[in-house]
Amino acid sequence: MIRIQTQDFDVGAEIAALRSGRTDVGAVVSFTGTVRDQAGQEMGDVTEMTLEHYPGMTETELERIEAEANKRWPLQASLIVHRVGTLKPGNNIVLVVTASAHRDAAFDAARFLMDYLKTHAPFWKRESGPSGDKWVEAKESDEAAATRWSRNNAAE
Amino acid sequence: MIRIQTQDFDVGAEIAALRSGRTDVGAVVSFTGTVRDQAGQEMGDVTEMTLEHYPGMTETELERIEAEANKRWPLQASLIVHRVGTLKPGNNIVLVVTASAHRDAAFDAARFLMDYLKTHAPFWKRESGPSGDKWVEAKESDEAAATRWSRNNAAE
Amino acid sequence: MRLLYFAWVKEKVGHAAEEVEVPGDVATVAELIAWLKTRGPEFAHAFERAEVIRAAVDQTHARHDAKIGDAREIAFFPPVTGG
């Protein structure tokens, strides 16, 4: 399941909902991405972050990435939640949860979802600080991370 | 931090406590291990699972594993909670949470903690089912998983 | 054809969306960018470093050598930075 929303999410409640009523799940992995006050930008502390996205394409892209993860690993459930709008340091940005019978599948799938989301889902971050606003630049390390999953039927 | 307890844990509350008041965390990974009703044992469905451990050594071993993870990755916080006693299918067994500025460290450390916990922490599972009780056998795949982290200063 | 702009591409162009009549000889994303750059200084500025700009044709990531065919919607944006 995928969701894009302005409101916050509750990690515990999302995990509980995904597992609810199931006794065949053995492993649940969650990744929560949050706003850091020191984002390594040269302009100093971040006081606010604004997330813009491409409505329509974002949903399509996240569903495609989730479907690819489900094709590669035997998942019993998966979830991607991404916030848009204006956020503060410490706020949640993104949540990925994967459930599987075994931990390797849950770990690999969660990491795959994050790596692909970072490089393929049409979101853009703008950071605000004491010295002004700045669009966050894409990191080459994210591109490199995504390529580790490449194969013929990759979600490229 | 490490904890061994008979009572359940609340994944969301544990993650929230670990992040509480911090704005330098960028990535939080959690792993929750739960009791499956079909554990792949030949005796059929699992109705109950009992966790035995070695009081004293368990704490020492978990602290050693956590310290090793903190030496290898720049973690801002980490948590291992493991339950002992009698559990039912769907119940929580183990929780690992890692917080870092960056997702690779949080993912790697969480997986390392689980791989080492599985092969080094003195816990033993006994499954009960319609046809009796059985001690769970260690999996070679867990040994193999732990060796992927081996290096000179490995937590062996 | 509907064109969309996001993040700093949108800021430089000065608007988020527009309907355009694309000349018939514009066949690829690269050619569309080249044509857009002739439409005014704001476009010349926004697409100055064309190689860093990403495109989506009908909401699917597309390389600059991709054909635009009879696409209804083409979007231009910087490399994504979500997650």
Next chain:
Amino acid sequence: MRLLYFAWVKEKVGHAAEEVEVPGDVATVAELIAWLKTRGPEFAHAFERAEVIRAAVDQTHARHDAKIGDAREIAFFPPVTGG
């Protein structure tokens, strides 16, 4: 010296802990296991496949060739299965 047994080792031995006087010529974990096997059929049974049994000397994992020295506590158990 205090000996502890866990999981099916404990079930086969029939108790969880005991204080023993170990003969002076027992220097390693393997020698301790060999001596234990002489203490009765339940020990012979529990340690029959000695190679699968793991040991901890003073709460630290130890190989069968590890010296027991003046350890206060030695534990025997199957490969761990937590997590």
